[in-house]
Amino acid sequence: MYKQYVSVQEALEIILAHADEPMIEVVKLEDCLGRVLAEDVVADSPIPSFHKSPLDGYAVRFIDVKDAKPDQPVTLEVIESVPAGHVPALEVIVGKATRIMTGAPLPQGADTIIKFEDTNVQKDQTQHYENSSQHVDIYHVPKSPGNYSHVGEDMEQGQLIVTKGRLIDAAVIAVLASFGYHEVHVYRKPNAIVFASGDELVSVDQQPSYGKLRNSNSPSITAQLIAWGVRAQMGGIVPDQKEQIASTLLAALDSHDFVVTTGGVSVGDYDVMKEVFQAIGAEILFWRVAMRPGTPMVVAKWKDKMIFGLSGNPSAAYISCELFVRAFVRKIQSLSDVWREPVRAMLTRSVGKVVGQDRFLRATASVSREGSLLVEPLATQKSGILSNLIDANCLIYVPASKQKIHSGDSVDVILLHPPTASNHELNRAKDIPLFGFAGFANSGKTTLVCKVIARLREMGYRVASVKHDGHSFQMDQEGKDTWKHRQAGSEAVTITSDSQLAFIDYRKYEREEQLKQALSHIRDVDIILIEGFKTLSIPKIYVVRNPDLLHHAYELPMVEAIATDFSLEQQKLPVYDINDVEGLSRYIVNRVLGES
Numbered sequence: 001m002y003k004q005y006v007s008v009q010e011a012l013e014i015i016l017a018h019a020d021e022p023m024i025e026v027v028k029l030e031d032c033l034g035r036v037l038a039e040d041v042v043a044d045s046p047i048p049s050f051h052k053s054p055l056d057g058y059a060v061r062f063i064d065v066k067d068a069k070p071d072q073p074v075t076l077e078v079i080e081s082v083p084a085g086h087v088p089a090l091e092v093i094v095g096k097a098t099r100i101m102t103g104a105p106l107p108q109g110a111d112t113i114i115k116f117e118d119t120n121v122q123k124d125q126t127q128h129y130e131n132s133s134q135h136v137d138i139y140h141v142p143k144s145p146g147n148y149s150h151v152g153e154d155m156e157q158g159q160l161i162v163t164k165g166r167l168i169d170a171a172v173i174a175v176l177a178s179f180g181y182h183e184v185h186v187y188r189k190p191n192a193i194v195f196a197s198g199d200e201l202v203s204v205d206q207q208p209s210y211g212k213l214r215n216s217n218s219p220s221i222t223a224q225l226i227a228w229g230v231r232a233q234m235g236g237i238v239p240d241q242k243e244q245i246a247s248t249l250l251a252a253l254d255s256h257d258f259v260v261t262t263g264g265v266s267v268g269d270y271d272v273m274k275e276v277f278q279a280i281g282a283e284i285l286f287w288r289v290a291m292r293p294g295t296p297m298v299v300a301k302w303k304d305k306m307i308f309g310l311s312g313n314p315s316a317a318y319i320s321c322e323l324f325v326r327a328f329v330r331k332i333q334s335l336s337d338v339w340r341e342p343v344r345a346m347l348t349r350s351v352g353k354v355v356g357q358d359r360f361l362r363a364t365a366s367v368s369r370e371g372s373l374l375v376e377p378l379a380t381q382k383s384g385i386l387s388n389l390i391d392a393n394c395l396i397y398v399p400a401s402k403q404k405i406h407s408g409d410s411v412d413v414i415l416l417h418p419p420t421a422s423n424h425e426l427n428r429a430k431d432i433p434l435f436g437f438a439g440f441a442n443s444g445k446t447t448l449v450c451k452v453i454a455r456l457r458e459m460g461y462r463v464a465s466v467k468h469d470g471h472s473f474q475m476d477q478e479g480k481d482t483w484k485h486r487q488a489g490s491e492a493v494t495i496t497s498d499s500q501l502a503f504i505d506y507r508k509y510e511r512e513e514q515l516k517q518a519l520s521h522i523r524d525v526d527i528i529l530i531e532g533f534k535t536l537s538i539p540k541i542y543v544v545r546n547p548d549l550l551h552h553a554y555e556l557p558m559v560e561a562i563a564t565d566f567s568l569e570q571q572k573l574p575v576y577d578i579n580d581v582e583g584l585s586r587y588i589v590n591r592v593l594g595e596s
């Protein structure tokens with residue numbers, strides 16, 4: 001009996017265990033772009049192979065020119081001119097110089113190149129120096145000799161330059177060309193065919209009648225495979241009819257390294273894919289992965305060929321393909337990083353989780369102006385929804401154990417494409433959860449923050465806080481030593497003792513940079529409470545005691561709850577009494593520390 005409901009990790013391990021070593025073939029250099037290198041490239045000669053000039057100028061002896069200055073030039077006699085590709089005939093001896101072009105070999109005796117801009121030729125320029133006595137004035141010299149390209153400066157003889165398993169791009173091609181690889185050993189491209197199953201499907205060029213739809217999976221899966229280096233072809237639509245699928249598959253398996261199908265892998269009356277795989281003698285490696293989307297996936301092996309039966313739901317098929325088929329495809333091409341390592345990103349919107357399975361949420365990752373990675377889950381996560389794949393450049397991985405992920409959380413993200421630039425402004429320097437209290441003057445937010453700090457302390461949490469002051473506060477005292485440092489011109493004064501440390505930075509920062517700077521000094525606490533900074537994107541409680549200001553709760557970014565002392569009609573946001581320190585503290589703990 002085959003395995004059912006394997007974990008994501010197990011599914012990956014099983015698939016990779018069946019990914020065989022690739023074969024090697026030889027292709028011409030001009031055909032190797034995008035292929036995978038099957039041999040190590042070791043420098044069989046140094047590059048450059050001769051000392052060469054990196055400038056258009058004069059090759060000289062440093063000792064002759066070292067004292068040259070703009071008002072005291074040194075004059076040398078020019079003995080010859082060497083273009084690139086030509087060999088110098090004469091040695092540079094005392095008082096002589098060779099006119100030299102970029103890329104030309106350094107003449108004997110010379111150890112320094114003076115660029116044209118630092119020289120002045122005294123006579124008419126001529127190509128023939130043997131009988132003329134042309135001179136050059138040198139006005140400026142480098143600090144030391146040796147400003148030419150040395151033998152092996154770029155690549156030393158015997159050095160390993162590119163390792164096998166590397167995807168060949170233009171840079172690798174430059175190296176291959178430099179060492180004379182007019183033919184290159186590469187791993188053979190795997191070939192594959194993609195079928196779609198379902199009586200409801202019509203091909204792309206047809207008009208679907210009621211109840212039917214166009215087959216979008218085959219083109220998209222084929223495109224994914226091609227992008228990963230597979231010679232993939234679309235095998236068309238097969239009806240939900242066992243014998244027909246079986247014969248189609250057998251013919252396809254014969255001439256392809258692996259086969260991908262979509263649809264027919266769930267528990268419906270016409271979900272026949274698994275049975276067909278068994279009927280043609282394939283071994284089912286597993287059926288169903290404990291993840292969403294993409295639960296109903298069946299992976300089988302027929303002789304030495306793999307069959308991936310992906311879900312019919314377009315985004316489930318796309319995501320399973322991105323994760324599992326891609327890993328397989330990379331392994332059989334000997335590429336590394338078969339599984340994209342997740343990176344951490346800050347979630348900008350909370351999401352609840354409806355299933356007790358690992359989830360991969362379609363999302364948009366972006367880099368904030370300060371360089372933090374942010375991630376925004378897309379509005380709908382239904383596996384039948386195709387359109388939001390357009391905006392999904394990443395998947396948020398939410399392990400089965402998490403019930404909800406909250407905005408401000410640090411989450412695992414699998415990047416499918418590079419993140420976009422973001423207009424989000426906050427950069428959290430550390431992974432400590434932040435929670436804010438925002439309000440206008442006299443809202444009572446300081447009193448509330450202090451009570452919450454005290455309560456969180458009682459609950460055993462280590463708390464740090466950051467306060468934004470709308471005015472210019474005074475930390476320094478006139479006449480004290482830190483004040484004297486400041487007066488002397490120090491831009492940031494730090495004072496420490498065995499019991500405390502204070503850092504006073506006198507530079508002006510934009511609002512979000514102020515918070516970033518403040519956060520960069522905090523570590524080893526469980527939570528950081530932020531008072532003020534109401535316009536920044538951090539999860540926050542809006543504190544309000546003036547009904548006229550209530551509307552800001554819905555205008556400021558990331559307000560999650562309201563704390564007030566007046567009674568309110570039904571609100572979209574949860575409302576707490578401003579004195580309900582226990583309730584508010586529990587909310588914060590629950591919310592950002594994931595505990596209750």
Ligand SMILES: Nc1nc2c(c(=O)[nH]1)N[C@H]1C(S)=C(S)[C@@H](COP(=O)(O)OP(=O)(O)OC[C@H]3O[C@@H](n4cnc5c(N)ncnc54)[C@H](O)[C@@H]3O)O[C@H]1N2
Nearest residue numbers: 196198215216217218263264265266271296311312313316
């Ligand atoms: N009783 C249950 N029903 C379902 C379960 C379950 O656990 N119990 N799982 C659901 C989940 S989750 C998924 S995902 C789907 C997967 O079903 P199949 O993989 O068998 O796929 P189909 O039923 O063939 O199709 C699903 C859906 O996708 C459309 N589709 C199919 N192929 C294509 C294509 N080539 N291009 C575009 N769209 C396609 C198809 O019309 C369906 O709407 O099962 C749930 N059911």
Ligand code: MOO
Nearest residue numbers: 293294295316383
């Ligand atoms: O496993 Mo299915 O792909 O979520 O709908």
